[in-house]
Each structure stands twice: as C-alpha cells, then as structure tokens.
Amino acid sequence: MLSNITTTAATTAAAAAPSENVVFHLLAEYVPEGVPGWILPIVTASISVGIVIALISVMAMGFTWLERKVSGHIQCRYGPMYAGGWHGWAQPIADGVKLLMKEDLIPIGADKALFMMAPAIVLGAIFGAFVAMPLAPDFYFADVNLGIFFILGMSSLTTIGVVMAGWSSNSKWSLYGAMREAAQVVAYEIPLGISLLVPLIVAGTFNLREASELQGDFYGMGWFVFKNPFMLPASILFFIAALAETKRAPFDLPEAESELVAGFLTEYSGIRWSFFFMEEYAAMYLMCLVASVFFFGGFESPFTYMAREQFGPNAFITNVVAASTLIVKSIAGIVLMMWVRWTLPRVRIDQVMTIGYKYLTPLALICVLGAACWEAIF
Amino acid sequence: MLDQQKVFYGILGLAVLATLGWGMSTAGPAGLAFAGAASFTIGGALMCLWERSIVRSAFSLMATFCGVGVLFILLGADFVGMAQILIYVGGILALLLFGVMLSPPDMTERKLVRVGGGLLTMGLGVAWVAGKVAATVKWAALPIDQLPEPKSHAEEIGVAFIHPEQYVVPFELAAVLLTVALVAAVYIARRKMSDFVPEVASQQENA
The missing domain is CATH 1.20.120.1200 (NADH-ubiquinone/plastoquinone oxidoreductase chain 6, subunit NuoJ)
Structure with a gap:
C-alpha cells in the first residue's frame, strides 16, 4: 500500500523522458555483458529516486534547525544551543530519534487505512516532484521536458494527502483543517500557475534546465526578473501564492494552532507527524527552487559564468558551482519565508480567500497580459 | 461470516x-x-x-x-x-x-x-x-x-490551439462557455436581495 501511485508516476515519467543522467552514465561503464537493456534504466531510476529521498530528508532536517534559529534570533533568543555543541547543530537528529521512539497513536474512530496512507501519499508526492528538478546543467535526475508542469501536478497531489489525513482522523479539528486546506489550495493554485506563466512566456520552455540556461547571458546576470518589467511583480505574486500553497504563515490556516489545536495534524504523533513536517519543508524548498529557476537566474550567476569560462561548460567543477548557486539562492528564499512567518500575524480565512480571489488572481492576469504585450512589442 | x-x-x-x-x-x-x-x-x-x-x-x-x-x-x-x-x-x-x-x-x-x-x-x-x-x-x-518514442507534444498542441486554420475557434468557444458557467454559478450562489429584506430578517430573529 505504501508503494503509492505517485512514485509510480514519477518513475514512469522519468522512464518516458530521455533520462540518461549522471547515474546512468556512471552505471553504464560498469555494466557486465549480457544484461538486458531494460534493466539499466530501471536501476538508474531506483538509484535516482533513492538519492532524492536521502537528499531531501537531510535538507528538511537542516531546515527545521534553521527555522528554530531564525525564529529565535527574530525574537531576540538564541534557539537551540546545546545538542551537539556548535549552536545546537544536532538538534534535528535528537528530534528525529525522539519522534521515532514515540508511540504511534491511531484514534479508535479513525479510518485506519486512510490514516496510515495519508503521510505516505504526501511524502511520495513531494519526492516525486523533486525528480524533475535539475541542480546544474549535468546534475539532474530526469530531464523532464514538461518539468514545471510535472512539478505542479505532483505538488498538487499533496493536497489530497492532507485532506485524507484530516478526514480520516475522525476529529472536528482535523476536519476543519482539511477543509481549509482544500479551499485554500484551490484558491491559490490559480495565481500560482498564472504568475508562473510570465516567466514561461519569456522562456518559451517548460524544461527547468533549459529555462536556467537561457539566463546565462550578461555575465551570468541575465535573469528573467531583469528581462521584463512585469517579472518582478509576478515574482512577488508567486512568492505569496507559494506561501499559501505550502501552508506557511501567514497562511497556515490548515494547522492554525491557536484556533484548531493543530488542524489536520491533531491526531498524528511520532514519525507519521514528522512526515508531514518533512513534506512542509520539502515543499518550501521546492517552491524556492522553482522561484530561483524561473525568476532569479536558476543556476546562473557570475560565479557560474566564471567557472564556465575557466573550466568549460561541462566540467565537473562548473556543475558543482552551478548547483551551489542554485542551492544558495533557494536557501535565501527559505530564510525569507521564515522571516515572513515570524513577522506577520496569521490572516483570517475570509481574508485568505479575499487575497487569493480578489487581489492575487487579477493582478497575476494583468502581469501575464503586460508581459505578453512587452514580449510581442520588443 | x-x-x-x-x-x-x-x-x-x-x-x-x-x-x-x-x-x-x-x-x-x-x-x-x-x-x-x-x-x-x-x-x-x-x-x-x-x-x-x-x-x-x-x-x-x-x-x-x-x-x-x-x-x-x-x-x-x-x-x-x-x-x-x-x-x-x-x-x-x-x-x-x-x-x-x-x-x-x-x-x-x-x-x-x-x-x-x-x-x-x-x-x-x-x-x-x-x-x-x-x-x-x-x-x-x-x-x-x-x-x-518519448517526444514532447506540448509545442504542437500549443500551436494547434492558436493556429487560425486548426482549433482556435473551438478553443475560444470553450473558454467563453466556461466563463458563462462561472458567472452563472456565482449568480446562483450569491445572496439575493430577498435575503436582506427587513421583515424576513426580523422574523428569523424572533423565531
């Protein structure tokens, strides 16, 4: 039951795309004679998915630490300081061990199968989305031609998981949280998609790697945000919609702890609970990566430009510099998200709907029209 | 059993x-x-x-x-x-x-x-x-x-939707139809003036 649909879809899409990635080339050198040709893509896909899962889990653990440090410093505290030594770096490991040890509670009235399946669907969907995410010209798991389409589709699957968690808990708090999540995501998927249309109009491709490479002119500073006057407002709209899409404050209505106990998470405990949090941080990271790729240059920067001039476009060191550029950019986005969370108060549910339908959607449409006109004229 | x-x-x-x-x-x-x-x-x-x-x-x-x-x-x-x-x-x-x-x-x-x-x-x-x-x-x-053969058809579909000799008329008609449906849904769902008539409201308060 845990080997859910999303992973199947991800691997299928990876197999359907020409997925001859780094892992494939490394493996291809060591394959003995007489192995059937279809084994290699399947092994490549499995290893790639394994790398994605390991990488994103570690990243998510790091982000929980970062969140506590950022929130601490914003509130004139230190945050975790003891576990591990230097600024409490081992705090997420300690938390993880604690969560693994905790009792796995399932409410008596709960729909047991759905209750256990919900964290798996949520986590599987978000890992599936990362498969289409390139880190550098040669560092990608699957070079999906419709990358951004695939990522949006996969991350929309997490909504179903959250609604499933809320409904199957058999608790009023959870149900309210799930309803808010459904309403909020349906409202904010529209401005999210429409504001992404602006860079897509400029780029002319759905492929994230190609979109990144298009921004390498002007010494690595030809970012889309500088190429069209409607790009900056679109990036702000995308950021707001991404906050709502990832259930981050000030849009954390589904788990509003001062009103709904913990929303859809109320009945979850231990490792299942931590799966939802891993999903939240992974979704934040995904949205920041998408924003970096489509608005702020992707893996292109003056450093990448210099490395490319120095070592050639396909050198290993160029790829490493490109990947670090993208990761640094997206971590900057995550710090911004945390800053927003610990600065702004939560908005009410009717205000959430008003912001989504009455302001963000029309503004995003205006941005698309303006950007299209600009591209047509110049 | x-x-x-x-x-x-x-x-x-x-x-x-x-x-x-x-x-x-x-x-x-x-x-x-x-x-x-x-x-x-x-x-x-x-x-x-x-x-x-x-x-x-x-x-x-x-x-x-x-x-x-x-x-x-x-x-x-x-x-x-x-x-x-x-x-x-x-x-x-x-x-x-x-x-x-x-x-x-x-x-x-x-x-x-x-x-x-x-x-x-x-x-x-x-x-x-x-x-x-x-x-x-x-x-x-x-x-x-x-x-x-794995091949992306997104570009062909996009061109077909806006090309005057292909599917631009059905595409636009579908868009208009959806807009009409949206407006109609909002019209049906919104509160009518009769919801705000004072007598009805006061009767509800008494009851």
Whole structure:
C-alpha cells in the first residue's frame, strides 16, 4: 500500500523522458555483458529516486534547525544551543530519534487505512516532484521536458494527502483543517500557475534546465526578473501564492494552532507527524527552487559564468558551482519565508480567500497580459 | 461470516498481481508498466463503486485519475497525461472532496441483490466492449512490446490551439462557455436581495 501511485508516476515519467543522467552514465561503464537493456534504466531510476529521498530528508532536517534559529534570533533568543555543541547543530537528529521512539497513536474512530496512507501519499508526492528538478546543467535526475508542469501536478497531489489525513482522523479539528486546506489550495493554485506563466512566456520552455540556461547571458546576470518589467511583480505574486500553497504563515490556516489545536495534524504523533513536517519543508524548498529557476537566474550567476569560462561548460567543477548557486539562492528564499512567518500575524480565512480571489488572481492576469504585450512589442 | 471488505480487497489484490504477471509475460517491461497503470485505473474505479463511504470513494478516484495520467504518458502524450494529473487530482478531486467531506458515511448493510445486479450489469458491459474490441483490433499487427518514442507534444498542441486554420475557434468557444458557467454559478450562489429584506430578517430573529 505504501508503494503509492505517485512514485509510480514519477518513475514512469522519468522512464518516458530521455533520462540518461549522471547515474546512468556512471552505471553504464560498469555494466557486465549480457544484461538486458531494460534493466539499466530501471536501476538508474531506483538509484535516482533513492538519492532524492536521502537528499531531501537531510535538507528538511537542516531546515527545521534553521527555522528554530531564525525564529529565535527574530525574537531576540538564541534557539537551540546545546545538542551537539556548535549552536545546537544536532538538534534535528535528537528530534528525529525522539519522534521515532514515540508511540504511534491511531484514534479508535479513525479510518485506519486512510490514516496510515495519508503521510505516505504526501511524502511520495513531494519526492516525486523533486525528480524533475535539475541542480546544474549535468546534475539532474530526469530531464523532464514538461518539468514545471510535472512539478505542479505532483505538488498538487499533496493536497489530497492532507485532506485524507484530516478526514480520516475522525476529529472536528482535523476536519476543519482539511477543509481549509482544500479551499485554500484551490484558491491559490490559480495565481500560482498564472504568475508562473510570465516567466514561461519569456522562456518559451517548460524544461527547468533549459529555462536556467537561457539566463546565462550578461555575465551570468541575465535573469528573467531583469528581462521584463512585469517579472518582478509576478515574482512577488508567486512568492505569496507559494506561501499559501505550502501552508506557511501567514497562511497556515490548515494547522492554525491557536484556533484548531493543530488542524489536520491533531491526531498524528511520532514519525507519521514528522512526515508531514518533512513534506512542509520539502515543499518550501521546492517552491524556492522553482522561484530561483524561473525568476532569479536558476543556476546562473557570475560565479557560474566564471567557472564556465575557466573550466568549460561541462566540467565537473562548473556543475558543482552551478548547483551551489542554485542551492544558495533557494536557501535565501527559505530564510525569507521564515522571516515572513515570524513577522506577520496569521490572516483570517475570509481574508485568505479575499487575497487569493480578489487581489492575487487579477493582478497575476494583468502581469501575464503586460508581459505578453512587452514580449510581442520588443 | 467473512469480512466483506477483506474478501473484496483480497480479490482485487490477486487480480492486480495476475494483471502484472500477465503484462510482464506478454510484453516485457512495457507491458508491466501498462499493466500497473491499467490496474490502478480499473482498481480505483472498482473501489469507488464498492466503498460505502462516499469520501473513501472520492479518495479512490485519485488512483483512477493518476492511472489514466500514467497511461497517457506511456502512450507518448506527456502533456495530456500531466494535465490530467494536475487538473483532475489537483483541482477537480480537491473540489469534489471539499463538497462531500462533511457528508455522513452511509454504513447500512450491503444488499446482496444489489451487488449481484451490479456485477451482472458490469459483466454484460465488459463482455460487450470486449467483443467489439476483439472484432475490430488486429492483434498481430500491434507493436505491443514497445513504448512509443518519448517526444514532447506540448509545442504542437500549443500551436494547434492558436493556429487560425486548426482549433482556435473551438478553443475560444470553450473558454467563453466556461466563463458563462462561472458567472452563472456565482449568480446562483450569491445572496439575493430577498435575503436582506427587513421583515424576513426580523422574523428569523424572533423565531
């Protein structure tokens, strides 16, 4: 039951795309004679998915630490300081061990199968989305031609998981949280998609790697945000919609702890609970990566430009510099998200709907029209 | 008395395993992928019919929609497949769940007559479709053991939608139709002036 649909879809899409990635080339050198040709893509896909899962889990653990440090410093505290030594770096490991040890509670009235399946669907969907995410010209798991389409589709699957968690808990708090999540995501998927249309109009491709490479002119500073006057407002709209899409404050209505106990998470405990949090941080990271790729240059920067001039476009060191550029950019986005969370108060549910339908959607449409006109004229 | 739920899911699981084995043995990995996607599609649909709780039925539609999306991708229509997942699972299913989530589960006893009638109807339908397919498709000529060339069709679809000699008129008409439907839905759902008539409001307060 845990080997859910999303992973199947991800691997299928990876197999359907020409997925001859780094892992494939490394493996291809060591394959003995007489192995059937279809084994290699399947092994490549499995290893790639394994790398994605390991990488994103570690990243998510790091982000929980970062969140506590950022929130601490914003509130004139230190945050975790003891576990591990230097600024409490081992705090997420300690938390993880604690969560693994905790009792796995399932409410008596709960729909047991759905209750256990919900964290798996949520986590599987978000890992599936990362498969289409390139880190550098040669560092990608699957070079999906419709990358951004695939990522949006996969991350929309997490909504179903959250609604499933809320409904199957058999608790009023959870149900309210799930309803808010459904309403909020349906409202904010529209401005999210429409504001992404602006860079897509400029780029002319759905492929994230190609979109990144298009921004390498002007010494690595030809970012889309500088190429069209409607790009900056679109990036702000995308950021707001991404906050709502990832259930981050000030849009954390589904788990509003001062009103709904913990929303859809109320009945979850231990490792299942931590799966939802891993999903939240992974979704934040995904949205920041998408924003970096489509608005702020992707893996292109003056450093990448210099490395490319120095070592050639396909050198290993160029790829490493490109990947670090993208990761640094997206971590900057995550710090911004945390800053927003610990600065702004939560908005009410009717205000959430008003912001989504009455302001963000029309503004995003205006941005698309303006950007299209600009591209047509110049 | 055996638990009906367990019997149903046991049979379903065995059928899925049989399908996977059959796909692998007839057409290799391509057949396995197709069998997996097909069993998700049909298994989800069967669960949707079987479950007494309307919300569980709605959740099982997720498997169906994802299975159809993967089938599209396997057939080389990657844009349609991903749009299927994005629109049906992300949008339509979320809305559907939003609608049915508060309804109480219908846990009344399952009537054997109804189950038998449903099975009979389904069997007749499947037999009819299978007969039609068997009569028309030339199996020997089909390249069943290979997937189509992976190639993106997004650009062709985009051009076809806006090209004046292709599908621009149906595309725009569909857009207008959807806008009309949206406006009509808002008109029906919004509060009327009669909701604010003072006498009605005061009567409600008294009651």
